[in-house]
Amino acid sequence: MPVSVFDLFTVGIGPSSSHTVGPMRAARAFVERVARADRTGGESGLDSGDGGSSEDGGPSEDGGLAAVSSLRVDLYGSLAATGRGHGTFTAVLLGLEGFDPETVLPEQVDEALARLERTGELRMGEQLGEAPAILRFAVGDIVLHPLTLLPRHTNGMRFSVIDRAGETMSEETYFSVGGGFVVREGAEESLHEGREQRAAQQPYPFTTAAELIDHARGAELTIAEVMRANERTLRSDAEITAGLAHIWEVMEACKNAALERSGVLPGGLEVRRRAPEWHRRLSEHDPDRDPVFWQEWINLVALAVNEENATGGRVVTAPTNGAAGIIPAVLFYATHYAPGARSWSQTERRDAVAEFLLAAGAIGVLYKEQASISGAEVGCQGEVGSASSMAAAGLAQVLGGTPEQVENAAEIAMEHNLGLTCDPIGGLVQIPCIERNAIAASKAVNAAKMALMGDGDHHVSLDQVIATMRETGRDMSDKYKETSTGGLAVNVIEC
Template identity: 65%
Template sequence: MTSPHTTYVGVLDLFTVGIGPSSSHTVGPMRAARDFVDRIGESLPDVAGLEVELFGSLAATGRGHGTPHAVLLGLEGCAPDQVSTAEVRERTDRMERERAIRLGDAIRVAYTAEDIVMSPHTVLAHHTNGLRLTAHDGAGAPVAEETYFSVGGGFVVREVDGGHEPVRARHQRDAAGQVPLPFGTAAELLDVCTRERLSIAEVALRNELATRTETEVRAGVLGIRDAMTECVACGTTSSGELPGGLGVRRRAPAWAARLREEDPDRDAAYSQDWVNLVALAVNEENADGGRVVTAPTNGAAGVIPAVLEYATHYSPAARAAEDAAALDRIAVTFLLTAAAIGSLYKARASISGAEVGCQGEVGSASSMAAGGLAAVLGGTPEQVENAAEIAMEHNLGLTCDPVGGLVQIPCIERNAIAAGKAVNAAKMAMWGDGTHRVSLDQVIETMRQTGRDMSDKYKETATGGLAVNVVEC
């Protein structure tokens, strides 16, 4: 019998491509606004005015996270996994110049980012990241009104009949209740692995096959890997100062040049330096509004690519790989394993910094990456679970206190540190036999409780911690 918390979250649901700097503050609101326009449907020509209100954390750090423009882009019909950074800049410039948007990319409505109402001290019941959108006709009568919640990782739910229903990206498929090997806890996952004689990655693959062919799953997972690789390439070749006024300069290009000179043969002695580089490159790109993979969030987007870099260059399997196909198999094993672990955090606790602090973002990413690396290192399901537990145990209580409400300080370096923790956690787990005192389920529950007890000023509101102790100018 499976846990009542059993909720399937697939690899292509957990890992999606979007634009920076925040999955909860940029990707989610854009997705919600686009869904709102879709629901207006044939009544779109009747719309003459708009009202948008952001609540709680979404309002508190919304401007620093680019939320107002993300909402406007969604109202124009943009999807976070399809819009390019160039299109974002072109549309934003045009909206500011014309002081209007093109609702559904068709109907001109006078509305600007400054018109969006920010209500940081009003927190709606379901989640601190709330937004309400209203459209009305020329006489002021409502055409449509919806309330949404951006619950972390780009996931969005819509308020409906006193409850909530998920808003899915168009590429996502609802597999809840359909998977052949359901699990709601890490203990249940291990039981499934034992009963079916499967690895965690193989369990995840079996569940993915409920809605996709194996060819589609592998292509999708490798597409996520490729998007991560492209993000690293952009991050290591783009220089200059990050937007927002903090004066943070990109470091990744200089680091990349130095590493290529000092370590042309990718010696294992430099492995941590390459992990650091990848994490910084991805999160600098995210901070600049570039295209990243939510893994499981944008604020934590650099951890998993950084540890995947270790897995595909420094693991014994990578050293023994004779062709690209072998490296593909490593990436698929890593990402499927990480997704299975991530689904536990999504279902049983939270991956939202606004809800549980950065332990839910960087902490869960570190845990997922540790498990993925342990799998690539040949770990048993028990060793993989141990690696994931170790990584999260040492991210418990991590606050979300971005300086200036920007995903820069301490977020960029924090990803590199968390990636290093993940590598170390996997290595520690591999030196054991999988037997350990503290379970992953206990750590996930502890993270949930810690987030519940954490002061709101440490939950992505920029009202505590570094955000108030670092002078912004």
């Protein structure tokens, strides 16, 4: 189990983890390699998605940014097909300047993009603290190959830089494989070695639900406790607690920011923001959080987070941006409607949030290891489906579920998201994505409740459902996998 909870829950900007966050990380990683071309360094080939660079360095040609004369960027498959609506093109430019999706603020994005449009100049590597290579390069210079799929993954991108003598200094291919995770072509061996090393250090390594349950039973631990024990090989308990609290804070800030916005979402579909008005009406009708209104509140939270994501706001990949509203919505349910939640102390609330995120993260590991969380690879079942499954597990954990009940909750939620297609209208993460998050959040709550009514014994295992999801995604037509060439994307007129 080399994937950390902090790989699955990372802070980034919207609207897409695979099409915005991943390309920005890849572009930044490429520039870092170019910038250190006259040095040496040794890192693994794994970009874990936690905002840090972990590309394989190694000795390379003399040069660095000072030698760069020109740049070429090629985008393939889904990145090219829906990149405009997903903010891919501008994300690549920001990454080439050295911006990090983990730390960049929306206002910085706006300022940088305005400057790029005004001047037509890309300041390659400036945010890395290096003397930048100033190049004439804009969105229109990116070469698009929407019908060309590279072998490793549909979300492929290739960067190359030329020196003043017209020679290629460096050329690298990257793949954005979902949830902000990025893999560099040629780094697979070091990636595999890094994963094996991390797994060897963990007391309870797992890649299947069966292994996870066996660990929990054998050590008499909850799912959350198994995940925390593994996290301790990377961070102290204090760092784990603080990191999980930060994730929750960003989720809450994202939701609150959306409640202050009005008007329509960007992109041309003229989708009206509903969160502020819904919040006003709910606050009037339910000032004291009557449990009868629980579904209206989680609908609101899911809606708010995804409206903020659609604007390019700061969100938590959970495990992707397109599904970012589900876990915050179900976490809102856990912290407001769980038995005794109203009287929880600040510490008790913080501990419940940590339990939720750790259990959800453990389930997320299974999808990342056994299948995919990329809509471009397996359809929306890999994004919204996995998020619903993770959220159901987190809620079952907080509500006192046994490891078997937590696994059952996750299984129920995914079983009823199997086959979900990814067909965003106009390539925008708006329709059907925003409402889909609210529906999936309700499914997660119901799945947790159903699992807790039983004893954990059930006919279909989570591993079987994940295998089915993977096979369904493999068989699904490409037009239903984030290409906007099928489904609602072609049957609904953009207006």
